[in-house]
Amino acid sequence: MLIVQLSDLHLCSEPLYGSVDTLAALDRALRRVLVSPPPELLLITGDLVSNGTCDEYRLLRGRLDALPFPYALLPGNHDRRSGLREVFPEQAWSANGLCCQRLDFGRGTLLLLDTVVPGEEWGEVAAAQLEWLDQACPANTPVLLAQHQPPFAVGIAGMDAIRCRGDDLLAQWLGGHQAVDALLCGHVHRFVSTTFAGRPARIAPSPAHQIALQDGPLAYALEPGGYLVHDWQPGERLLTHYVPAEIGQVHVYRH
Numbered sequence: 001m002l003i004v005q006l007s008d009l010h011l012c013s014e015p016l017y018g019s020v021d022t023l024a025a026l027d028r029a030l031r032r033v034l035v036s037p038p039p040e041l042l043l044i045t046g047d048l049v050s051n052g053t054c055d056e057y058r059l060l061r062g063r064l065d066a067l068p069f070p071y072a073l074l075p076g077n078h079d080r081r082s083g084l085r086e087v088f089p090e091q092a093w094s095a096n097g098l099c100c101q102r103l104d105f106g107r108g109t110l111l112l113l114d115t116v117v118p119g120e121e122w123g124e125v126a127a128a129q130l131e132w133l134d135q136a137c138p139a140n141t142p143v144l145l146a147q148h149q150p151p152f153a154v155g156i157a158g159m160d161a162i163r164c165r166g167d168d169l170l171a172q173w174l175g176g177h178q179a180v181d182a183l184l185c186g187h188v189h190r191f192v193s194t195t196f197a198g199r200p201a202r203i204a205p206s207p208a209h210q211i212a213l214q215d216g217p218l219a220y221a222l223e224p225g226g227y228l229v230h231d232w233q234p235g236e237r238l239l240t241h242y243v244p245a246e247i248g249q250v251h252v253y254r255h
Contacts, residue, residue: 001040001041001105001106001108001230001231001232001233001234002037002038002039002040002229002230002231002232003039003040003041003042003043003110003144003229003230003232004033004039004041004042004043004227004228004229004230005043005044005045005146005184005202005204005227005228005229005230006026006029006042006043006044006045006204006207006227007044007045007046007047007076007148007185007186007187007203007204007205007206007227008045008046008047008076008186008187008189008204008205008206008207008208009022009025009026009044009047009048009049009060009206009207009208010022010047010049010050010078010206010208010209011023011026011048011049011050011056011059011060012049012050012051012056013055013056013059016050016208016209017209017220019222020208020209020220020222021208022050022208023059025206025207025208025225025245026060026063026207026208027063028207028225028245028246029207029225029226029227029245030063030067031247032227032243032244032245032246032247033067033227034067034068035247036229036243038068038069039069039229040069040070040105041069041070041071041072041103041105041110042064042067042069042070042071042072043071043072043074043110043112043146043184044071044072044073044074045074045076045112045146045147045148045184045185045186045187045204046074046075046076046077046078046079046116046147046148046149046186046187047076047077047078047079047148047186047187048060048073048075048076048078048079048084049078049079050078051078052078052079052080052083053080053083054083054086054087056083057083057084057086057087057088058087060087061087061088072091072092072101072103072110072112073088073091073099073101073112074099074101074112074113074114074146074147074148074186075099075114075116075148076116076148076149076186076187077116077117077120077121077122077123077148077149077162077187079099079116081097081098081099081114081116084099085099094114094132094136096128096131096132097128098114098116098128098129098132099114099116100112100113100114100129100132100136102136104138104141106234107141107142107234107235108141108142108143108144108181108232108234108235109137109138109141109142109143109144110143110144110145110146111133111136111137111143111144111145111146111180112146112147113125113129113132113133113145113146113147114129114147115129115147115148115149115164116148120162121162122149122161122162122163122164122165123147123148123149123163123164123165123187124164124165124166125147125151125164125165125166125167125169125170125173126166126169129166129170130169130173133173133177134173137177137179137180138179139179140179141179141234142179142181142234142235143177143179143180143181144180144181144182144183144184144230144232144238145174145180145182145183145184146183146184146185147164147183147184147185148164148185148186148187149162149163149164149185149186149187150163150164150183150185150187150188150192150196150201150203151163151164151166151167151170151171151183151185151196152167152194152196152201154188154190154192154194154203156188156190156211156213156218157215157218158211158217158218159187159188159211159218162187163187167196170197171196171197174196174197174198174199175197179235180199181199181200181232181234181235181237181238182199182200182201182202182232182238183196183197183199183200183201183202184201184202184204184228184230185201185202185203185204186203186204186206187203188203188211189205189206189209189210189211189220190203190205190210190211190213191203191204191205191226191228191242193240200238200240202228202230202238202240204227204228205225205226205227205228205242206225207225207226207227207245208225209221209222209223209225210222210223210225224244224245224246225244225245226242226243226244226245227243227245228240228241228242228243229241229243
């Protein structure tokens with residue numbers, strides 16, 4: 001199963017911070033996706049828009065509905081559940097007040113876990129998230145779990161302060177659900193690869209601005225954007241490619 005993971009679009013009609021054209025960044029990334037092998041799913045792991053307005057979600061929907069493959073959305077701390085449900089009512093939203101989703105694809109299942117705490121930048125796995133996971137997780141099917149804020153530190157102090165809390169509860173839950181193959185996250189605006197609770201864990205970069213990898217105050221950098229391509233063989237392995245959003249010239253080797 002081929003999954004393209006975008007994250008942290010922060011889509012808005014005006015330049016973000018006066019210098020980041022997030023709409024142009026999304027268009028650039030989607031052009032790259034469209035000239036690559038088509039995925040079975042485009043997964044966007046949160047911070048879909050900048051201000052959580054319905055106008056921003058409609059702007060996003062206009063881009064996504066033109067794609068020749070399905071997409072699935074997950075909220076981040078910049079998103080609003082009410083706006084997501086209004087503009088994307090056909091998404092398989094959970095009925096518990098959270099914007100979680102369960103998606104079944106052949107031999108595998110994706111669980112999209114809403115860890116948003118309204119009004120806060122940090123996320124949380126608490127009783128509501130665990131209850132949904134218990135209800136949604138299949139007993140004998142390989143699973144990929146996705147959430148916006150990572151439940152582990154990444155070595156950037158400003159981001160580690162607003163990571164997902166309740167990581168001990170999530171790790172304990174994963175300990176009882178060995179069918180979960182890997183964890184996919186966003187929020188950090190950088191590609192990060194590590195493990196969590198014995199599982200591969202991947203963080204997707206942003207197609208727009210990146211978080212600066214430096215000591216000192218939290219800052220963003222106008223580094224090239226990108227996304228991840230996951231080649232998932234359910235129950236066996238997760239192979240992940242980092243892909244820059246810019247389309248580069250291809251040269252065929254000649255022998």
